[in-house]
Amino acid sequence: GEDVEQSLFLSVREGDSSVINCTYTDSSSTYLYWYKQEPGAGLQLLTYIFSNMDMKQDQRLTVLLNKKDKHLSLRIADTQTGDSAIYFCAEKGGATNKLIFGTGTLLAVQP
């Protein structure tokens, strides 16, 4: 199957770290992505990781990939109120070239 699951909601305080988790089922996925969607807006690509990597860091963002457990996470350091949004993980590769999105996690940042 190609189900990609995320927890629905995460609340953090401004300045704390946020960790958003994602599990997927297609072990042949080649690339995994994180997109951010603010209210009423389109999807903004944040970062992606190739399946033979286990970590990627980009400024405040750290992506961890555990391929054995098919688990992907996005850590946002020093979370700001502007980080409040829905975060979607997505996988691509395997049997098709389509992008399969996760269910989305709503991140709420409390001042």
Next chain:
Amino acid sequence: DTEVTQTPKHLVMGMTNKKSLKCEQHMGHRAMYWYKQKAKKPPELMFVYSYEKLSINESVPSRFSPECPNSSLLNLHLHALQPEDSALYLCASSQDGTSGHSYTDTQYFGPGTRLTVL
């Protein structure tokens, strides 16, 4: 420049109207996509064009008709829609619609058109 533009931003139409959504990119991408997104849900793929040819149609009803006049433009023609078709319609583009172990073919999204069908 990773910008994909979409017009209009908002559209309200009756069930007997005919309207079109437009999408444009100037990144030299050869693959373009239409997605439908309902509130609090992930985007659902509708159509993919690769090199101006329709390569994927995800069993979308014929009241949605895509068109790719050239490699920079993608239209979605709407006719006889139903209220349940109300949603955010997102356009995306990528380099060529393929990917492999050394090439990601990342999709870049536009801001969407918020469609309301009365």
